[in-house]
Amino acid sequence: MKKMTFALFAIGFMSVYLILFFSSRSKEKKKFQALVSIPVTGNRFLTLNTVVRVNQIEVTRDRNEGEDEASIHTLEHAKAFREAIAEGWPEARITWAFSWQALFSDLENYDGIRKYARKCHLHYGDDVTFIPGGYFANAYNTREQVNKDLHEALKRISEFMGKDFHPNSVVAGFLAAENLQYLAEKEDIHVCQANIWSQYAIDNQDGDGSISYPYYPSKEHFCKPAQSSADFIDCVNLDGWTCDFLAARREGFNEGFNSRMGVGPIETIRNHGPEDGLKQMIATTAVHFDKGFSLNGFAWVTNCWEISLIEPIGHLEKLTEWLKEIRTRWPDAQCITQGEFGLRWRNEFKTNDRLDYWFVQQGTGIGGSDPDKEISWYMNKGFRLAILKNLTDNTKMVIDFTRYDLPAAEPRELGRNWSLMGLINQKQTRPQDMPIPLKSLPEGDQQYIFSRYPELNR
Template sequence: MNIKLTIRFTLICLTFGSIVYGQAKTANSSTALMGKRFLTFNAVIRVNQIEVSRDRNVGEDERALHTPARLVAMRKAVAEGFPGGKMTWAFSWLALQDTSANYREIRKLVVGYHKKYGDEITFIPGAYFANAYNPTEQVDKDIHDALKIITKMVGNGYRPKSIVAGFLSAKNQQYLAEKEGIHVCQGNIWSQFSIDNQDGDGAVSYPFYPSKEHFCKPAQGKADFIDCVNLDGWSVDYLAGRRAGFAEGFNSRMGVGPIETLGKYGHDVGLKEMMHTTAINFDKGFELNGFGWVTNCWELSLPYDFAYLKDWLSAIKQRWPDTRLITQGEFGLTWRKHFKSNSFNYRFVERGSGIGGSDANKEIRWFMNKHFRLGLLSNLETDGAAKVIDFTNYTLKAHEPVAMTRKWSLMGDINQKQTRLQDRPVPIDSLSEKARKLIETHYPGLTK
């Protein structure tokens, strides 16, 4: 092979996946992270549907939906679906405080699961949306006081390795790491926009260290670095996730979550979509990134048979028998041990499942590193080149909201949700010269 052909072949491999660009030095290492598939499963136990603060609720009272029998059924489904697996239990403020017989027994049972299985027990502030309803100082106080309650509840000086938060501001994640000594937080819900009670699109879908400027922005260096591994809350179908809310009649949160799959399509089709999203990460994603991660979260109050949960876990265990189901905190710390900074270079490729917003005639490719995220969308039925549906430049300054609001997204030059005039998909060679140069530093030949 002559020199010109060798260079051309290398560029093609870097662009389309034959070489794990940016991770070649670590892909074959014997670290605890690389070469493995990880699954994390979180369960939320609350009293009210949305406990926005200690003394204010938005939604329905769910006491009747939280019973010891239901808790036992959930844990049994996990144990039978994935023998030896661990999970994470996140209690709301009221669930830690409620003195009724059911909640006293639920807390006792979960402590028992920690001792029997190694499950993690932690706190969820504000029922996913703490910063939309509380100042950062109050969120810090809620975290501090709740952790003290959990330590007392579990005993033996127990401290969780992580917290579950839905969304959590950079200031609160910095407090968590520096004051509470907890370095893992489920602190962003990737691609969420115009759905539920808070927006937070703009982040990286796999773990990263957040910037002090914005929880969706990866830290660029020591000056803005927060030593808290920021995790996504639910693995989503990337094609569904490019939409805003329920645009075109589809649910943008569809992926492994039960509401959008099992609740919408039933067991067979729902499970098919859950496995499709799992495969995005455990097949091609694993090949490209050197490791795979899928995460899911169920509220205990959801009206679904936990046999469905068992079936999904069993299917994963059968198809990818090397998968490790560990606590969220353990996974985050495993990632933290491997990555001392935001040196990651994630890539994902998906062809649609044909279910819901996962268009069967589309292919989406994502490129994510500390400097930017780039989304390319192709129509498989035409010869048209892939178009840019998202370019978010993380090297630019970012700011979180000063006041309490639902609007916490980090919107780039082009955002996948297409809610602004500037978000119209464009050919990659029509991006600014500055943007193309930045992309070329990571993926030579991609903008040609």
């Protein structure tokens, strides 16, 4: 009788536990669904990612290019980073991306960081996901291998996050169209940081040619916005770092400047010192949250601050100051995970037909951001166009014109060059890339541009 009573009690207790557990999970899911139903239009967003890795660039599961970083990936560094964010923006939700080796490492520090990331998910609402190939998966792996890595890594994440946990996005650096299609159709992931806007001649892969705000990629090329349902991939493609548009027009480190300068800590705080670095981060943010917001109806800035940078760069107080300044100047801004941002955009924009991004920036005078120049970018489903204005003599020249309505193809062999270059490319690496007046473009291209922006035909 006692055994039966105990058994009935145990069954009852477990039933109550399961009801409460699934009720809690259901509430979490409904809460998230409510969040992603909020439109991006009318809002300003910051997305902040971090990367946890064992080696500097883990190009394959067992091959590394770069330094062993295990000793500088400590639980203390991870906590200091997350607490610096919480101090600057208590409600912020960020994305943690683990490399293959960081997911499977038996080292105590990585076990501790994985557990801490789970704690941050429960406490702050952070997302936890995978980064394949150290940002450059397709430069070193076949598409088939990348899909295997994605599947097994996502499974591993569920093991330590909880079997019902499912990341809302993937951080990838660059990712081929076929792999983006796999994420959408096989893994039910519809947001991926899959392009590093304007990156060329830096690190281990090139991929200039995309637009810098969200879009649905084409099956032909990850840099190309889908043109119709036939080439549409239902995975929102996001940039990885918001850059200064004037600095970004350069090739690599041309003229002694870093073309990746914007909000990232390497190109700002490390290269220009904490004070000027912070000024550049704020100025780059303002390009989007001020003028960009008025032009586009919403604004988005994104940054990736890797855990490996905590020791060599330090100055986490500047991360806190940057976040506090954003909240002070733009109190309506939201800091959410990139998955949530991408899903909000996906919920509002069902295709690329309404894409019409416009950015205007004058240089800051820091690094490669020329104070005597102003750049205007026009980005839409059909093309991207950049016009550089010399503020000294008011001359205007086209420095980039890339049409997306033309056929495109990704490389089929492993290698670094995955760029999509059109008639004129901002990096000026080809003879045809020399800047020219807008009215010197071929007549057909002029008409294509003016049909979209008649105000430019003056």
